[in-house]
Amino acid sequence: MIPAAFDYVRAGSADEAIAILSEHGDDAKLLAGGMSLIPLMKLRLSTPSVLVDVGRVADLSYVRDAGDRLAIGALTRHRDIETSDVLAEHCGVLRAVAAQVGDNQVRHRGTIGGSVAHGDPASDLPAALLALDATFVARGRAGEREIAAADFFQGFLETALAPDELLTEIRVPKTGPRGFSYQKFNRRAQDWAIVGAVAVTNGATRVALVNMGTTPLRALAVEAALAAGAAPADASAHAADGTEPAADLNASPEYRCHLARVLTRRALEEAAT
Amino acid sequence: MARRGPGALFNVPASTNPGVSVRISMTVNGAVQDHDVEPRTLLVQYLREACALTGTKIGCDTSSCGACTVLVDDESVKSCTMFAAQADGRSVTTIEGLAPEGALHPVQQAFQDNHGLQCGFCTAGMVMAAVSLLDEIPNPTEREVREGLEGNLCRCTGYHNIVKAVLAAAGSAR
Ligand SMILES: Cc1cc2nc3c(=O)[nH]c(=O)nc-3n(C[C@H](O)[C@H](O)[C@H](O)COP(=O)(O)OP(=O)(O)OC[C@H]3O[C@@H](n4cnc5c(N)ncnc54)[C@H](O)[C@@H]3O)c2cc1C
Ligand code: FES
Ligand code: FES
Numbered sequence: 001m002i003p004a005a006f007d008y009v010r011a012g013s014a015d016e017a018i019a020i021l022s023e024h025g026d027d028a029k030l031l032a033g034g035m036s037l038i039p040l041m042k043l044r045l046s047t048p049s050v051l052v053d054v055g056r057v058a059d060l061s062y063v064r065d066a067g068d069r070l071a072i073g074a075l076t077r078h079r080d081i082e083t084s085d086v087l088a089e090h091c092g093v094l095r096a097v098a099a100q101v102g103d104n105q106v107r108h109r110g111t112i113g114g115s116v117a118h119g120d121p122a123s124d125l126p127a128a129l130l131a132l133d134a135t136f137v138a139r140g141r142a143g144e145r146e147i148a149a150a151d152f153f154q155g156f157l158e159t160a161l162a163p164d165e166l167l168t169e170i171r172v173p174k175t176g177p178r179g180f181s182y183q184k185f186n187r188r189a190q191d192w193a194i195v196g197a198v199a200v201t202n203g204a205t206r207v208a209l210v211n212m213g214t215t216p217l218r219a220l221a222v223e224a225a226l227a228a229g230a231a232p233a234d235a236s237a238h239a240a241d242g243t244e245p246a247a248d249l250n251a252s253p254e255y256r257c258h259l260a261r262v263l264t265r266r267a268l269e270e271a272a273t
Numbered sequence: 274m275a276r277r278g279p280g281a282l283f284n285v286p287a288s289t290n291p292g293v294s295v296r297i298s299m300t301v302n303g304a305v306q307d308h309d310v311e312p313r314t315l316l317v318q319y320l321r322e323a324c325a326l327t328g329t330k331i332g333c334d335t336s337s338c339g340a341c342t343v344l345v346d347d348e349s350v351k352s353c354t355m356f357a358a359q360a361d362g363r364s365v366t367t368i369e370g371l372a373p374e375g376a377l378h379p380v381q382q383a384f385q386d387n388h389g390l391q392c393g394f395c396t397a398g399m400v401m402a403a404v405s406l407l408d409e410i411p412n413p414t415e416r417e418v419r420e421g422l423e424g425n426l427c428r429c430t431g432y433h434n435i436v437k438a439v440l441a442a443a444g445s446a447r
Contacts, residue, residue, distance in 0.1 A: 001334050005292035008312030008358050031359075038354045039336055041313075051312065055359060079348075103424025104406065105339065108348040109355065189423035190337070 003041035010053045014139055014166050017054050021164040022141050024050045030166065031055065032075060035102065035110035036118045060113070060168055063087055072170045074113025078102075078125075081112055091172055093180035093200050097128040100182060103190040113167045116152070119159040119215070122192040124184065126153060127216040129170065131200045131208035137169040144168070153215035175202040181270035183263040184210070187250065194250045197239065197263035199271040207267065212243045212260055222264055232268035239264035297361040301326065302370025310357050316350075317341045319357035320367055328368040328397050332426070339425030342398035342405075343367050349405035351424070368397035371404065380404050380442040389438035391429035399425050403439045412443055 011017035021028050029048035031037055032055055040046040054060070060075035063084045070090055072081070081087060081098035088095055101107055101115070101124050115125045116136065134149045138161055152160045161167060179201040184193045196210030197219070205226050207219040221238035240257035247253050298307045301324055308323045320326045320343065329352060332340030336354040343352045344366040371378035380403050383389065390396040399422065406413065406421035413421060418439045419432070427435060 002315075003313045005311065005313055007293055008295055008356070010358075010361075031356075034355060034359065035336070038356070042334070042354075053359060103339070104402065104409075104421055105342060105349045105351045105424045106336070108345075108350055108405075189420070 001042040003038070004044055004047040006048055007050045008053065009050060010055075011057060014054070014057055014060060014168055017052050017057065017166055018140060018164060020050070020052045021166070026163055028052055028163075030117075032111045032114035032117075033077065033109040034114075035106050036114060036120065054166070061111075065090065066171070069174060070172050072112060072172065074116075074167045074169060075111050076113070078107035078110050078112065078115075079104075082107065089177055090174040091132070092177040093128055093132070093175060093182065093198065094125070094172065096180065097124050097182045097198065100124050100184050106190070112170060116170065117159060117161055117167050119153055119155075119157045120192075121153075121156065121213060121215050121217075122211040123216070124182070124193065124196060124210060127196060127208040127210045128182065128198050128200075129172065130216050130218055131198050131206045132172045132175065133206070135171040136167055137171065138162075138165045139168045140165040150218070156214040173202065175200055179271055181267040183267045183270075185259055185263055195245070195256050195259040195263060197260060197267045199264070199267035201271050205268065205271065207239070207264055209239065209243070209260055209264075212240070212245045212256060217243060219260075219264060222268075226268070232265055232272065236261050236265035236268055295358055295361075297358055299360050299362060300364040302366060312356065312358050314357045315353055316343070316345075316355045316357045316360050316365075317352035319360075320352060320365070323357075326367050326369050330394055330397055332394065332398070337426065338395070338398070339402055339422075340395050340398040342401040342425065344401055344405055347405070347408060349402045349424075366401070368400060371400070378404070379445050380407070380439070383438040383442035383445065384435070387434050387438035387441055389430065389435045395425060395427040395429075399427065399435060403435075403442065406439070407443055413440070415440060 028050040031051045031053045060073040062073040063086045064071045078098045078101045115123050130149045136147045147160050182198045184196040193210045199207045207222045209217045219239050221241040222235045225235035239260040245253045245256035292312050294309045296309050306324050320329050330340040332338035336351050341353040342349050345363050380400050402425050418436050
């Protein structure tokens, strides 16, 4: 399958990428690892006329200890997240979740920024970042702005990023090496989650769900029940409250709701050990 | 504010732009390859058609099967899901470049010794994925081998002999 034709421009820096994007408007698209965009282009579901390759903007690939929190460059590959020593010590959950994305070949190319910017509710990292209450840094012609994870995911493949903005950095709190769990349920090894549940305990416990709606979702009813003293088994009964999961080849909405409750219970139990 | 949404993703009119060719140069199996390509040329097409290296196979063409796996700067990638232009300036290794003419790489030898292939269609990709895996985890457990090869499908062997071969190759390199 061959994508529709396009012009290829390699950006040497974030600012250069933004300048090219603003020049071409909606016809241009950023290319990071290509693990989501290239398959869509091959199916001709996406037909940008200009592709701006930011894959070599090396100064956006890092995991840094920034004092009370961690800063992760948007171009950091899943592979570099899953093997990061800084994350092993300060945010084990991201390492564990990145290790569940696709397969080795996908993790060698795909980036955390691409995963976030794509806005797919079936992706693993966006839910983890929602549970972590991450902050996303977007840069455009007018400068930089910060977007809270809770405001970032707005609909199916729809985020708060403007078409000429580049996601540059992801900031997460230090949650330590343990106290988390990611329960991903799929039928084949390399697949996306049919449903996933991530729990992170850092003082309070936060829970987020993969593939239970058009965006990644916080399981707020579960968090409230836990805060009120409910045991994991009772709190997890609320995991599907207020969700409207889709029906597809893999699962009916009812089955997804069941999975959300079971996976949330397992995640809470594992996070507590 | 305009948002990056399904509108932007799906409704862009098909481009009338033929796509200006780009000159790319990369090292493939140790030799420099220079070609003018359309930007939409996939790495696997480039290797098979421009470089005439047909050892790399196209199985699914949808990033699922791993038959097209090659190494870019020593790391496994699915060459059906990468543009050739993205490999410009990089070093690419295909199955043809693993060992000198007439010789076998230890992983290839282990596949032969352990009956790690039947029809052979998945084998080039499987071997390249295994080489990358052993580069990252020189002494993997059986579980690490199975998980490390999750991006590669084989419709013949049932995987057991592939796993045996990779474990044997790790042992022989020790
Ligand atoms: C076989 C296969 C299996 C997979 N399995 C999983 C899985 O199990 N779980 C999972 O979560 N994902 C999975 N993925 C998707 C993978 O995680 C992608 O790597 C990720 O979703 C996109 O990252 P990328 O760098 O490849 O982005 P690209 O594909 O390059 O870009 C994706 C989108 O984001 C935009 N974009 C990229 N970077 C930026 C930026 N810095 N600022 C603004 N916009 C940007 C692009 O314009 C594009 O619209 C899989 C992919 C494949 C091919
Ligand atoms: S042909 Fe590339 S993954 Fe199947
Ligand atoms: S040997 Fe036939 S597909 Fe693997």
